Amino acid sequence: MRKILALGVAGAFVAAAPAQAQAQSGMTPAERAEFDALRQRLAELEAQVAARAEADARQQQQAAQAAASAPVSAPASSGGGGGGGDHHLELYGFAQVDLIQDFDRVNPNWDATLRPSRIPTVDGLYGSDGQFIASARQSRLGVKADGTIAGKPYEAKFEFDLYGVGVDEGQTTFRLRHAYAKWGPILAGQTNTLFMDGDIFPNVVDYWGPAGMVFIRNPQIAVTLVNSGGWVAKIGLEQPNNDIDPGSIRLVSPEVAENLRGTEELPDLTGQVRYGGDWGHVQLAGVLRKVGYDTVGTPDNEPSGSEMGWGLNGTTVLKFSPVTFRGGVVYGQGIASYMNDGGMDLAPSAQLGPVPPIFPPPAVNGTLLDAKAVELLGVTGYVEMQWTEQLSSALGYSFTEVDNTNFQDATAFHKGEYASVNLLWQPESRLLAGIELLWGQRTDNDGAQGDDLRLQTSFKASFSSKDLWGN
Secondary structure (H helix, E strand, O other): OHHHHHHHHHHHHHHOHHHHHHOHHHOOHHHHHHHHHHHHHHHHHHHHHHHHHHHHHHHHHHHHHHHHHOOOOOOOOOOOOOOOOOEEEEEEEEEEEEEEEEOOOOOHHHOOOOOHHHOOOOOOOOOOOOEEEEEOOOOEEEEEEEEEEOOEEEEEEEEEEEEOOHHHOOOEEEEEEEEEEEEOOEEEEEEEOOOOOHHHOOOOOOOOOOOOOEOOEEEEEEEEEEEEOOEEEEEEEEOOOOOEOOOOHHHHOHHHHHHEEEEOOOOEEEEEEEEEEOOEEEEEEEEEEEEEEEEOOOHHHOOOEEEEEEEEEEEEEEEEOOEEEEEEEEEEEOOHHHEOOOOOOEEEEEOOOOOOOOOOOOOOOOOOEEEEEOEEEEEEEEEEEEOOOOEEEEEEEEEEEEEOOOOOOOOOEEEEEEEEEEEEEEEEOOEEEEEEEEEEEEEEOOOOEEEEEEEEEEEEEEEEOHHHHOO
């Protein structure tokens, strides 16, 4: 402030300088020296003010550049101690169209994919051979969030596709895939069952995939017990689902057969242990469950009962660049509802041996008939070859086979086989085109068989919000 006042005073002297110059000739030597000193002081003040202005401008420019390059901090989370900026949100998905030429025929509600259990074993059941299908049901949309809350990592996902199942089978409609949240070691919601290994699902363009692998997404609560040194161990409680086959009970009591239903009295107990590294991984998973049934509309809901179901699922992924092997073997009793395709959890079994002739036939809940948890074996093996950076192939075979009881119908499912080979072109990480040849076969309890051969061409374009605003 003093420098500014001094500069103003000096400016007044400068303004008066012409008049003083006229009177300069009349100055004494002392006055002339004082005037020269004042003019020199004015010049020094002007230099100082200019230097200060330049420094202030440079400092403001540096501050603006720093503010522009600094990340924007999110508001502090209500979870406390989470680090306000450590949160990410991604919207992702893909649009896909499948063009399928089926040289045979399958259940029309399932013609956009190949499920061996939906192949007819009677010629002409669904019409003459040959059908073209165009489907966009594989298209998918999801949103995913992750970050840290209260010092622990969290993850949440909501995802759906358009492949109608259940009461919506055959339709292009909403189908929930994932809806869960995970914080630290605890997960709650719907996602892949702990009994499965999703990493053995091969790189195929068919929607349903190999029949002989465990594949289901269950509502569950799960806890990660170990996650270090390449080891991962988890345990969970999951929603039970029971598939009951009334079999030849229809011949004994049609009313009972019509009203039999599965019961879900207890949650399924599941768990898995995995060891992995850059070479791939090995995993052993298991399930223990109560498979029950009762009868609607009868006194005390009889006949009723239950069996213990159990299963073990050993899987592996082995990487030998440019080859990757994906395989698994699953065996158990009463686990068909966990399989990707085929089978039943519970079926009637009749006691064998000499018995006196009985008329009318015995009651369903009598001593000659019982329910049995059906044995099941599933095998999957696929080899993937990365020919170039853009071209790859997957070749493999899979089957599900059940040990039918002696009181199941002749037309009951016995074995489903699935095989495929493809050539995929991926010119960029977000684009994929592929052609795939698929074969499937169903075998019934009495040995009757049906086959399906099809050629599928698919085009997929993926997207992510990360492409727009990064991580």
